[in-house]
Amino acid sequence: MSSKSIQGMLVQYGGLCLVLVIMVGVFSLLSENFLQRATFTSIANQIPDLTLVAVGMTFILVVGGIDLSVGSILALSSAVLGALMVDAGWPLWAAIPVCLLTGALCGLFNGSVSIGFRIPSFIVTLGMLEIARGATKVVTDSQTKYIGSKVEVMGDPLPYLQLSPAFLLALAAVLVGQFLLSRTVFGRYCIAIGTNEEAVRMSGIRTAPYSIAVFTLSGLLCGLAGIAQTSRLSSADPNAAIGLELSAIAACVIGGTSLMGGRGSVVSSFIGVLIISVLQTGLAQVGVSDANKQIITGSVIVVAVLADALRNRFGK
C-alpha cells in the first residue's frame, strides 16, 4: 500500500516538482544570490495569502465553478480587521473571528446566488468583486489602516525556523484541503459534481449544499488570507490583492486543475503557487524588468495549460 502510494505521488506530483527544481537550478546559475536560505524564507513568508486563496480556488474549480472575487473578499476581510483593531480598539483575538466571518459570508452569498438561481458563478463573483471592493473602501474610508505590531505576530518569522506562523497556517490549510478533497465524502462529491452534476443528482445526491459549501469555504479561506496579508503588511490596505484571483487561478491551472471541473489537487495547486513565486523572485533577482516579468509569467501559464491539454490528448 505504501509503496503504491509513493509511486502514485511520484506520478502525480513528479512532473511539477521537476519543473520547480529546474527553475531553481536555472536561477541559481543565472544569479549567485539566488540559492540562499534568505531567498526561500522570503518566498515562504510572501506566499501564505496566495496559497490560502489557491486552496479554496482549487475546490471551486473542481466543482466546475470559478471565483473572481477572492482578491476583493480578502481586502474586505482585511479592512474589517483593520477597522476593528484601529478604530474600535479591539484586540487581535476578538477581531479575527469577525474577519473570518466576513469572508465566509461573502462566499456564502456567491454560492447561494449562483447555485440557488442557476446563474454562472463567473457573473455572480464578478459582481462580488466590485461589491466587496467597494465595501472595503467604505469600511476603511479609502485609507490604509496602519495596525502595527499588534498584528505582526502572524507574519513575523519564528526564531530558528525562520518561517512565519502565517506560512505554517497556509501549509496546514494545504494538507487539510488535500485530505478533505481526496479522503472524505465531501471531496468525493465535489469531484463527482464537477464531472457530471446530473449523474450525481440521479444517483440520489443533493448537489446544491456541496457547491454552496465550497463557495463558503473559499470565502473563509480568503478571510484567513486577509489576516495573513494584514500581518505581513502591518496594515489593512483597501487596494490590497487586486488581481489576486488571476494568480490563484493560474496557480491551480499550472498545478493541473481543470477549468472544466472534476479534476484537481490541492497539493498541485500549492506547487503551482511555488512555481509562480519562484519565477517572480528569480526573475527579479536576475534583473528582469517588471514588463518582461509579466510576459514570462503569462507565457508559463499558457505553456502549463498547453502541456496539460497535450497530456490529456495523448495520454489516453
Add this chain to the structure above:
Amino acid sequence: MSACPASLLKTTGLTKKYGEALVLRDGSIEVQAGEVHALLGGNGAGKSTLVRIIAGLVHPTSGQMEVNGQAYQPKSKRDAESVGIEIVQQEFNLISTLSVAENLLLTRLPAMGGVIRQKGLHRQAREALDRLGLHEIPTDAIVETLGVGQQQMIEIAAALYRQCRLLILDEPTAALSHAESESLFSWLDKLRAEGVGIIYISHRLDEISRISDRISFLRDGMMIGTYQAAELTTDEMVELMTGDHPHHEPREQSCTVHDRTADYALRVDKLSGGMVDDVSLDVHQGERLGIAGLVGSGRTELLRLIFGADHASSGAIYLSDDPTPKRFSHPREAVAAGLAMVTEDRKKNGLLLPQSIRVNTTLAAMVKRFSQSGLIRFPAENEAAEQFCQSMEIRCTDIEQATGTLSGGNQQKVVIARWLATDASVFLFDEPTRGIDVPARKRIYQLMETLAAQGKGIVIVSSDLEELFETCDRIAVMSNGKLVKTLQGTDMTHDAIMQAAFSGYLQQEAQA
C-alpha cells in the same frame, strides 16, 4: 406502380452498421415526384437512419442511391440540398436567439459588404412564410419567444424556401396543434401538386392513411414492401409493421399466480406530470414489469416522475407495505426509500466518464456503505469495486480504469453495480441494453432474474420487444402519455403491443 412518372429518388440495398450493430439491413425505397410517401415501422426499424442517409447526414455502409436516374452520393447535408433534398427532423435546428427571418435565410443572408440588408431580409422571409400561410408570424420575432408548433412550421418553411424537390418530414406533427397540422396537410397537397416528392414519417396512422399516396414498411431494418395507402386499414398497417413474428413461448413465470398476491414492491397511483397523464401501475416483489411504447410516448418521463427526477403534478407512489402515499421531489428521497434507476443515456446522466470504476460504483451508496463520519473507507470501497468487477464480469484492466474507456456493455454494468451497492428494493431500468453486445445483454438479463429471485420489484422500459418478452412477467403499454394496456402470459404478443402503442394517437385524432 405501372405507368408512373420516372422516380425522383431510388435507393437500393442501403445498409448501415454502427460497430457490430446493423441498424439498417435493406433500405430500398422509390419515391416519385408529386407523391406523399409515408414510411412506417416500429421503434428501431430504421426509418430515421434511412431518411438521414438520403439527406446526407449519415453515410451508408453499402448500397446505391439515384436521384432522377443520376447516381447520388451525398457527402453532407449540403450535397443533398444541392440536388433539392431537404429534411425536417424531430429536433429543431433553429438558432433560438435569432429572428425568424435570420433563421429562414441563415445560409444566404442578403448582405452588402458583410452588412445584412434588413429590408431584403424581411421581404424574402415574409414571402417564405406567406407561401405556407403563416401570415401571423412576424419575421422579426425572436425564435425562442414562439411556441413549439410555430417553430416547427418555421423549420418547414426554411426547408421549403430552399426550393426543394424532395422533402423529408420526420414526425412533423408531434409538436403541432390540430389547426397547425391541418394547415400543414393542406400545404402538403399544394406541394404535391407542384410535383415535389415527400417522405413522411409519423406515429399517427390516421393522418398517414389520410394524406399519403403510398406507404413503405420497414421492419428490423428491412424494407418489407410498398403499398397503396388507400388499400390499407390502420389495423393492416400495424400488422405489416409487426409482421408474423414466431409466436414466442410464454416464459416460465417466475411469479406464480399465487405470488401475484404477494406484497407489492411499488404501486403507482394516478401519477401525472409533464406529458405523463394519469398513470397507475403496480409491481410485486419478485416481478419484472416491462413498459413498451413508441419513442416519445412518455415511458422515460414516467420513470423520471416515479424517481423524483421530474416534478409530478398529482398522484402518489406506495412502496412495499408502507401505506403512506409518497411523491418524491428529488432522487435523493427516492434512493433513501429504496429505489434505483438506471438511466437511458448512461453517458449523459449515468456515469462520471473520466472517473474510475471504483468511484462510479460507490457513488450512490457512499454515505450508507463506504464512509464513516464523513471519511471514505477505502478498503471497503476497493473491496466492493473488485467484487462487482468479478461478479458482473466487467472487462477492465483494474478498478482504477476510467469508465469512459470501457465498452458500452461494461459501462452499463458499472451503472448497475452502483445500484446493486445501494441494496435497493425497486429497480427502474430505462433501455438497459441499448447499444450493448449480446453477451453483455445476456449477463444483464441474468442479473435482472437474480434480482427478481431476491424479491426485488423491477420495471424495464425498452423499445426492443424481444427483450421485454425475454425478461418480463407482464408488459404495460404506454401511448401518448397514458398507460393504455397491461398484458400478461399468452396475451403478450407483438400485435397486441403494437396495437396498444398506436392506440393513444388514434384516439387523439378522433377527439380532435
